[in-house]
Amino acid sequence: MTLLGKSFSVIILILSLTFMVLALAVNASHRNWRDVVTGPGGLKEQIQDYESTNEQLRDTQQRVEAALAREQAARRTALAALTTQLDQLKDQLQKREESYQQKEAQNTVFAQTDRSRALQLEELTAEANRLRQQIRKEQEDRDTLFTQTLKLTDQMNRLRGIVQIQSERNDQLMAQVTRYKEVVDAKGIDINEPLDGSPPDRNGTVLVINRPKKLVEVSIGYDDGLRSGHHLEISRQGRYLGKVRVLKIEPDRAVAEILPDFSQGTIQEGDRVDTTLD
Template identity: 80%
Template sequence: MTLLGKSFSVIILILSLTFMVLALAVNASHRNWRDVVMGPTGLKAQIRTTESTNQQLRDTTERTRAALSREQAARRTALAALQTQLDQLESQLQNSESSVQQLEAQNTVLTQTDRSRAQQLEELTSETARLRDQIRKEQQDRDELFTQTLKLTNDMNKLRGIVQIQQDRNDQLMAQVTRYKEVTDAKGIDINEPIGGAPPDRNGTVLVINRPKKLVEVSIGYDDGLRKGHRLEVTRQGRYVGKLEVLKVEPDHSVAAILPDYSQGTIQENDRVDTTLD
């Protein structure tokens, strides 16, 4: 037998075994389909049960749909009412927002006004405190002035008494002076003439110097009690310079000669002249 014949023989054997297995399987799975379909629990009974259940479900669905339609209508009505309320509330909200904005603007203005008034209040409080201190000080000053016024009034009354006494004394002295004047005029006495020939204590300055003639002009004269022959001391910044002898006297100035024996320096204009030295 050739190789090809052997191959076909093996193939035929395998196919025979395969068909045998299939035949056994079909035989094992064989069922009575009439009983399966027409039995009490068969497919037909299940179909009738399913159809009854489906019909019940359809009825329930219809009722549910009707209820849903009624619910949807009620919901649409309620939604429309809610929409109307929402529109009203939105309108009220807009009005409230406008009112809030106005109130916020008013609040801002009031806040600024309150801040300004608070600042004014602080300034007024400070000013009031200052005025109180000033009033207190002025009251103290017024009390002190009142006390001083009382004291001065008392002193003034005392002074008035003294003035009255002095006035009476002055009247008496004036009467005496008038009498003395009448007596001196009658006797030909010059009251300006110095007693004992000594000049009064006066001082002046050197006005003009005539060096060739050794003469000077000084700023004191007859009205100051200076007379011909009086001697004057010359100093400069407290230092002794020399001595002068009056030769000619005028009411407001005099001419004097420089005494060389007493000279301790050169006499200059604006040097001080005194009738006596301390």
């Protein structure tokens, strides 16, 4: 075989292989268009579904248009009825306005008559008031005289009773004074001795503070000569803070209330407490 024959044989082989591959590709990608059109779920069935849906939509549109026409007719009928009713109401309003004007005129006449009668009534009322005031004044004068008579009688009787009571009380007081003098002389009490009950000169510190109840506890007590009712002065480093009054006494401490009228600062634990200030 010549070289040319061999070349043609190779070319034929290559072309045969190429056509075989193309045939296999066409066979693999081949599609039955009849099944696509007429098969289940195909284009023909879809077109029928679309036509059925379109027919239903046309029926729905016709029903809606018919209902709309009926609604428009009913609205036109209702509008005509409302127009008729409006005309009737306008006629009634006009008649009532005419009636109102007539009654307004009658009311003007009545008002004039009422003013005239009111003036007459005022004159009669003024006259009646003057007569009533005269009668009241005479009654008041009579009642005043009677009241003064009763008052003077009561005062005289009361003064008689007071004189008698004071006389009896004077006798009692004289007896008490005599008795007190005998007791004072027997006890050896000097009546000129001061009775202010001031505490002795003592000092201490603030131990506890109860701010909600405005109470403080101090370090001096009954043994230091402190008594209930005594006033104590509070200070800190020479600065005056306020005054407290003793409420409860123990031998070595006492509880006192803060007097807000004398407060000049905030009391703290450890502040100085004095019975008197120099």
